[in-house]
Amino acid sequence: MYATKEYYDPERCRACRGKCCAIYLPIEKGGSYPSGWTWVDEWFENWFEAFEDSGAASCGIEPLFDPYDLLFDEDRSAHTEVYILGGDPGYCQYWRYDVGCLLPRKYRPPGCREYRCADWLRDLQQANAI
Numbered sequence: 001m002y003a004t005k006e007y008y009d010p011e012r013c014r015a016c017r018g019k020c021c022a023i024y025l026p027i028e029k030g031g032s033y034p035s036g037w038t039w040v041d042e043w044f045e046n047w048f049e050a051f052e053d054s055g056a057a058s059c060g061i062e063p064l065f066d067p068y069d070l071l072f073d074e075d076r077s078a079h080t081e082v083y084i085l086g087g088d089p090g091y092c093q094y095w096r097y098d099v100g101c102l103l104p105r106k107y108r109p110p111g112c113r114e115y116r117c118a119d120w121l122r123d124l125q126q127a128n129a130i
């Protein structure tokens with residue numbers, strides 16, 4: 001496992017409810033998934049790998065869904081299940097509406113712990129300019 005520099009502002013991220021966790025929502029809809037059918041397997045696998053490496057997959061916290069189950073969900077029943085559990089098919093399987101990330105911080109992939117969104121960076125820039 002690697003970690004460069006981590007950033008943590010729980011108050012900010014709690015208030016936002018984790019918009020950056022929309023990892024299965026296309027970029028043009030505000031998520032981070034690079035649209036295009038050919039990418040989807042690779043995108044899923046990269047995240048599965050990240051969850052393995054970070055310990056998330058074996059820490060005892062069950063993800064709310066498996067993104068593969070949502071791919072051919074013609075009657076939308078699997079999607080409905082996710083919403084009933086408090087998740088969102090466009091968000092990470094470890095994200096729940098009421099709490100954000102379900103994982104203790106130490107089990108989140110390094111990319112999640114190192115990330116700061118554009119709003120956060122802008123606020124820092126403005127604070128440093130004062």
Ligand code: SF4
Binds near residue numbers: 012
């Ligand atoms: S990094 Fe930004 S988008 Fe992500 S949870 Fe925190 S405030 Fe929200």
Ligand code: SF4
Binds near residue numbers: 101108112
């Ligand atoms: S592991 Fe947690 S912080 Fe990372 S994308 Fe999933 S819900 Fe968000």
